[in-house]
Amino acid sequence: MSGAAQARAFSPGSVGNVGVGFDLLGHTIAGIGDIATVRRIDAPTVRIAAIRGCVRDLPREPERNTAGAALVALRQALALPFGFELELDKGIPLGSGMGGSAASCVAALVAANALLDTPLDVAALYPLALAGESVASGGRTGDNVGPMLAGGLVLATARGLLPIAVPAAWHAAVVHPHAVLETLQARRVLQGAYALPEFVAQSANLAQVLLGCERGDAALVRAGLDDVLVEPRRAPLIPGFAAVKQAALAAGALGASISGAGPSVFAWCEDAATAAAAGTAMQAAFRSAGLGSDLHLTPIAGPAARRLD
Amino acid sequence: MSGAAQARAFSPGSVGNVGVGFDLLGHTIAGIGDIATVRRIDAPTVRIAAIRGCVRDLPREPERNTAGAALVALRQALALPFGFELELDKGIPLGSGMGGSAASCVAALVAANALLDTPLDVAALYPLALAGESVASGGRTGDNVGPMLAGGLVLATARGLLPIAVPAAWHAAVVHPHAVLETLQARRVLQGAYALPEFVAQSANLAQVLLGCERGDAALVRAGLDDVLVEPRRAPLIPGFAAVKQAALAAGALGASISGAGPSVFAWCEDAATAAAAGTAMQAAFRSAGLGSDLHLTPIAGPAARRLD
Incomplete structure (x- = not known):
């Protein structure tokens, strides 16, 4: 393992759809985003310890929170023997159309990934982010989580991420x-x-x-x-x-x-x-x-x- | 004017749609196509003198024939004081899905264009080809005439032609x-x-x-x-x-x-x-x-x- 017991990560917001690429195309927004602080815990579970910042009344049950659900998916995918405790600092307003739920999800994944013995690459994190994002959007759409993971303008299909120059x-x-x-x-x-x-x-x-x-x-x-x-x-x-x-x-x-x-x-x-x-x-x-x-x-x-x- | 009173042109067939680009994307097919022979005539009209080759029972009324209709559109667009007589040698079978009606239309336009005092460029020919093609397809779709005019793989929108490398x-x-x-x-x-x-x-x-x-x-x-x-x-x-x-x-x-x-x-x-x-x-x-x-x-x-x- 990396030795660290705690990691913090920032995910920017994003412009989903970009008008003509419904559910497929998106790009990140510099300067606004969410921060996740994740700790490894012995308990084989995911728990949300705090939600701070500009949005606070989000579900604390991990399965009903995009960030929590992504970490649950990560634990299941790798059959991890340990769990995660998560704190969220929300910088993106709820219901703004700037990818706030996706940013929490991606920030949590990037932080948790840093605590793994063998961190995953972006391609492997993507389906876990889709699983988290689906809690909010009701579908597995990658036009927000995809650009956050890869950066820039991204065409995010069911198959994977295609960065666009x-x-x-x-x-x-x-x-x-x-x-x-x-x-x-x-x-x-x-x-x-x-x-x-x-x-x-x-x-x-x-x-x-x-x-x-x-x-x-x-x-x-x-x-x-x-x-x-x-x-x-x-x-x-x-x-x-x-x-x-x-x-x-x-x-x-x-x-x-x-x-x-x-x-x-x-x-x-x-x-x-x-x-x-x-x-x-x-x-x-x-x-x-x-x-x-x-x-x-x-x-x-x-x-x-x-x-x- | 160019001095010539007659011109011949060949248009290849095409693969329209290319599956994923319905009504938009197409590419030409080397080795199969239609030939148009066009003569300038004094009469201010368009007439079809002959249809030979693998398809013969096409409408001879210019307005009901894709090649004739394109030449009618050309005359109208430029307010030409002269007319055209057209012969078609069909090399593309009818109803084959290889752009036979579009090929006649484009071959006729390219031949007639060579008889103009100031020939048009491909961009200017494109709307005239759309007008001709609409006789057969019932709509102004450019996924066959567009590649024939520009060559190769083309995204043909209502606005114009976008060649794809x-x-x-x-x-x-x-x-x-x-x-x-x-x-x-x-x-x-x-x-x-x-x-x-x-x-x-x-x-x-x-x-x-x-x-x-x-x-x-x-x-x-x-x-x-x-x-x-x-x-x-x-x-x-x-x-x-x-x-x-x-x-x-x-x-x-x-x-x-x-x-x-x-x-x-x-x-x-x-x-x-x-x-x-x-x-x-x-x-x-x-x-x-x-x-x-x-x-x-x-x-x-x-x-x-x-x-x-």
Whole structure:
């Protein structure tokens, strides 16, 4: 074993879906995230000792908490003879659409992994993170935990993680309005039937975004970064959304849409200065809709989760 | 003007859809195609003087023929004071799923374009080809005409053509069983509602195929080249399909699915020898289902349509 009896890890937040990659595509958000402190304990169990920070009323039963469930999955997968005690310091607001439940899950896994005799690699941690995340989302979707584990922009499929190259200069503005949108409510509006042409249009957009990122072709991203499938169904849940999006585009953004299940809205831009201008304009538009907000600026190729010790 | 009063052009066939890119992705098939001979005429009209070759009972009214309709669209777009007389030599069997109607359309456009005082570029020809192709398919889908115009593997959106890089060594086997499947019948089975998770799975597959091609990563293409959306609905229309696909995979193909609306079946392979072996195995499987067939081997980065004079 590593000798350490305790490890701390930080996971950044993330923009899930990125509009055109529903349940598949995501990137991390620098500067905001959750911290997990994990201790090895003799008892063959997982227990949550504390939840601090900006969210406190989360379930303490390990199986009902994304971080706890991930450590339960880790213990089971490796048939570990020991257990874990977990403390969470939440930095991502609940129901913000910035991957808060995923960040706790990944931070806990990265910390616990450092306490293993033979730590796992990212590919092996991914299915455990999916197991943890499913407690919150109701499904095994990797568009938040995947980027947190691998860093940057990631296509997260059922099979594994596929990092997508993105120019280092490209930045995102992520604006979090002070309103809570429950993931389950945001999922409910997506129920029902879809028509094949909707999917063809969205596929074309996703393809252009992915190829535009890999090639560093901003015009291709601008052409493709337009969610015609999910955004029309979820936008009515976010006060002022149309004006916020329009403000981002008017400020020069390549595109803008809903971060994760919302209500946060992201805008992709070719450089940090444009992202800052877009973010300020988006905050003003939310203010006109009666909502205060926080602004996060991040490279799209944002950081991965990391050990803090 | 160019001085010539007549021009001939050849357009290759194509594999539309490529399984995971329904109505969007296609590549040309070397060695099989249609030839158009176009003459400038004083009369301000389009007329079809002859249809020869392996298909003869096509509509002669220009507006009901993909090649004629494309030339009508060309005349209208440029307000040309002269007309065109067209002869078609069909090399692609009707209802084969190898883009026969699109090839006539593109060959006619490329030939007529050579007769213009100021020929158009591929981007300008594309909407005219879409107009012609819509006569046959009922919609403006570019996954056949797009690759024919630009060559190779192309993502053809409503906006334009996006050529996708593919390693030169990669080849496809395209096996055409001697059975006719009407495009409209093949479209009918796609009607009805789709569920969001089907789209998510198919999007992940399309993304892996596109990124695998661009990166020359065969493992990524192998993981993604699996049509979970359209193939399950159309496969029952093609006798022996499951055995034909399995034969291709057993011979080492990266993946196999239905070419266009079928009944032709394609298999993608890492080299020409594997494609030849896959093609032979696929033909044997069709034979076991009581169907003779033709085999076409082509680089995936196949040729574009070209002038013959």
